[in-house]
Amino acid sequence: MTTVLKGLTVMNTRACHQQGTLSRLLMERGATVIEMPLIRVEPVNGLDPSVFYNACQEADVIIFTSVNAVNAVLDLLNPIVDRDFMIASLRYKRIAAVGSKTESALKKLGIEPEIVPARFDAEHLAEAVVNATSVKERILYPKSKRARSTLHDLLKTSGRQLTEVPVYNTVEDWEKQKELISVLENDACDVVTFASPSAVHSFFHQAAQMAFAKNLMFAVIGRVTEEALSGYVDPSRIITPDTYTIEGLVGAIQEYKKSTG
Incomplete structure (x- = not known):
């Protein structure tokens, strides 16, 4: 257990059955995690x-x-x-x-x-x-x-x-849309994570017309996911790991946290 991510709130948008590893790695490093499944597998x-x-x-x-x-x-x-x-x-x-x-x-x-x-x-x-x-x-x-x-x-x-x-x-999972909107309206999140283009599109469909906090960042796995996100936000707000894994994603978030103090 470390505290390198203490003070950072991270949204995990993976499907319910896939959230465990990312949430665990983030919490082990001191982050607060909001589990917000935006897609489901059928x-x-x-x-x-x-x-x-x-x-x-x-x-x-x-x-x-x-x-x-x-x-x-x-x-x-x-x-x-x-x-x-x-x-x-x-x-x-x-x-x-x-x-x-x-x-x-x-x-x-x-x-x-x-x-x-x-x-x-x-x-x-x-x-x-x-x-x-x-x-x-x-x-x-x-x-x-x-x-x-x-x-x-x-x-x-x-x-x-x-x-x-x-x-x-x-498919897009809208079950927690009200909770998602509440988190965004109250600026209660620092980093939103995406592991697929489907999750990216679901997020912006559900949060349509919202103005996000200027300091809200987005962390992604994979070039295709990054390309999908680039259609919605400026590239300067995207955190991308060198290795396309959950561990690489968490490492990239750590580097972002260090760079911002």
Whole structure:
């Protein structure tokens, strides 16, 4: 327990089931945390588990770009395939993963990702997959319904056989809008954190027309999230870590706190 963030109030906007790590790391450093989930994760309706299971069996390589994708795949197949059996079958596939949390989630299941890019973005993931695969291999990409087309475009351009299946969706969560507005109206927050473009858009949709305090800062994970936020606020108000992880985000907030005294 340290006090490097004492006196700083930070808003955690991640989905309820994902807030724990960020809140804990911030509080361990002395920050006051406001948990304000602005998005939630939902399954995609209408997916046929049997069809998706066959796609998994036929794939040579499976790409996971988030912990949500890992969980969504297992949840989708749970009604028709024993979970332990499915996990065991994934161990025999070539697995690509982006992000330390995604890699960690897979390893906890005993699944060792073979293809992991040095930088956690679609461009570097595509490069790593292309370098590690041939055009004959079949690639399955279970993804978010809101995923950008970057990975698809780069893999298709390289001639890879790619099957994409949206297995989950992120939607705006307005349950705490009144609380959000109250916090902002009373200038009760110093830093708002975002881990996805979806959270950025949800925040500004819910706080539309509000004038924010001039000293309110925003901390983000990832270049795409930063780009989304840049459409709403001046870049000088954005805190961006060098490493696109929760730990990197907290470190960047610490550096901001030091720089402002």
